[in-house]
Amino acid sequence: METVTWRLVWDSILQGLFLRRAKALTSQTISNIFLSPPASSLSTPPSTPKPISDPSPSTDFDIVAFYNDLINSDATMTPPIAAIESLISLLANTPLTTISETLALLSTHSSKLLASQRNPIPLSAGTELFQRYLVSSFQQRPSSLANSDFTTLRHHILSNSSLFVKRANEARPKIAHHALPFIKDDSTIITYGYSRAVQALLTHAAECNRFFNVIYVLPATGLTERLAKSIAALSELSIPTATISLQALTYALASLAPSAPPPQFIVGATAVLENGSIVTELGMHQLALIAKSVSIPLHVAVESYKFVRNFPLGYGPSDLARLGVKQDVLRFEDGVSHSPSSQADISSTEGGMVEITQPNLISALITENGIMTPNAVSEELIKLWF
């Protein structure tokens, strides 16, 4: 009988995978555990010292590959949602028995996923949101599951997680709905960069029989495949679309008919930081400065799951680096070893780069929860986290 209990304790230790701890246990501490098993379970807190080796359950699930597959296969998938989907399938593919195990697994794999990306900000929005969601669903699980074992709880959470993704995907139609009053007949909308939210709202407005023109500002890196597709989609809806390059913007603005309704910028963002500044692809800051100087409103269509709980102290490269973005625009060359960088060179280096646009250049954020000023972002985040 004694050996059976011993085995049970050993098993539970193994399952918790506190291997280092288990190794450290001498025979006399094991006998301590014998005497007081509840004390041992208390002394293995979920906040294990930060991993040097991997303390979370080992799994052969490759989250980075899964994420990349997801992003490449589905064009409607945004990085935060893809990150959440990856975490969900990680949970589904890993046998888990305790809550702390689950949380440890999620946090290690989230950081693994974030470290693999050049711009981890949008992903971190998703991973943090999902971890927060898990904690809150553990805390307030339905009473029917309060006393059941972990397997049912895990099943419950997995089945609800898909709902979570579904809800997040419903955000874009809502944004389109909220944005409709912004789009007046005969007005001009200037947009920049690839954004699913902007695409959705323009489509919605066209379907609601609004007549408007779109100016697509192309980045210096040229037309990507995704951009070309969305421009083609606009012309399919018979929305008059003009494409101009970034350097033609001020001239194009001056060419708009003065009698027409005032133009506006509507752009998307990959993430929104806590002070209301947005993270977008390179060029947006210039665009926003131009918009401000000619007093054209700049609206940002963004789903609220892209809000990141991270307060930048400035808007420069060092702040981006602090957020984990790895990029470098300036590379001085002496001209001996290389010829001056060609167009192809620029597009390959600056392609995926991002920058921060500060909140005082933004007129309003159009989210699925309504129109908000950049100031309101921090409050939305507080509502989410506390």
Added chain:
Amino acid sequence: MAPSTASLTPGLTTFQKVLSTEPLDSSIAFLVSLLKRRQIKGSKRCAVATTLLLLRTVELTKQADSERLIQRVSEVGKKLINAAPHEPAVGNIVRRVLGIIRDEDEDDQAGTRTGDDGTPTSEAGSDSVASLEQPQSRGGMHPIANGLSARPDASASPSPQRGTSRPPLMSSHTGVPGGPRAVTSMFSIISHPTMRSSGVDSPTHRSGSGTPQMTASGILSNLRPEVIKGVKEIIDEINAADDEISAAALEQIHPQETIITYSSSLTVQRFLLKAASKRKFTVVHAESYPNNHLKTHALLTGTHDPTEDEDSLPNDSFSKPLTSAGISVIMIPDSAVFAVMSRATKVVLDAHAVLTDGSLVAASGSKAVIKAARFHRVPVLVVAPTYKLSPSYPYDPYKMIEYGDAGKVVPFQDSELRMGVETGVRNPLYDFVEAGDVDLFVTNQVPAVVSAGYLYRVVREQYHDEDLQL
């Protein structure tokens, strides 16, 4: 316009008479026509008229469960809003009343759930309460109608009244975020319906409420008196707003300052008077030609004649000129605003409506004043009672601007000039000032002084999210 016709044209007083004698439907029609004909205009009057009509609506609605009340109030509210799209105050009051009904409904449900603080009053008992309430409430309207004569009742003690009326409103506001508001927040993503419906979502909000929402709306018979009480509080709030706003004056206005103000506003006047009780400063008053200069002159000289328009609200009939409080007042034409601005230390303005993003609709010419202040880096302070805080977003700001009598710009007698500019004469009554140029808003809501960036919070706390779209 002509003083002789003023007494003949119907206005707020006539409306109050109609309201107390005629059936509800004809009072609604009457107010709609008054609003359409601009015979009731100005945020405060519109707010008062709307509140009175909605109060009557709540009193007269049969079978006063929350659903029915909400439906009825929004029906009437929509009619009024459509009649006066240029007066956001109407919509604001409608939303406030709807908010009160929703709050009371929520409190009721919470009450019946947690225990029986709502149940002791039986069906019959509460009915009699309601019927008692009606004549009383009609009496409650008169203070506004009769002005000073009946005032002691309403204004005997503005500060205690403030103390008593504020807390229930605040508690109802703070109760909101845990309720339906949470659904529209971002939290909706991370909470799933199984949790919500099982009632575990708000353990802090309603402690120990295990029973699900069993309360049928039919048994909420004590809703009506509570709602009526709430609506009356709105009236008190509107009347006390100026005084409450002026309470912040001493912190904002310092000795030896030069304050620029524009157009005639009693709220600003009271604000400055309050500051004048302790401080010595200079006021530079721009007259706001052509729409408001006569009123401005009257305000400055103290010759504001209350009999001139019989509609003056009780608090409005009396105003002391600033000079009598020992303030040196300099009146300047509008054209001199920019020149004088360099001397100013502060600009205090009134608004017609303040929108959620911090933009405002104000007397025409205000934009010039604000832009001049921005140019000289002079802080701008806007006084905004809560009934002027509108939750709408300025999608089309130019629609909010109303045009007035073009004859004030170029007199109709001046045929030569009129022929010359045949179609070119316009007299906008309001300016739309986009967000970002106003530094502070002073409201009669609890934070009192808010920076423009956080105005959205004050506005949001005023209304329920369900009512934002009417």
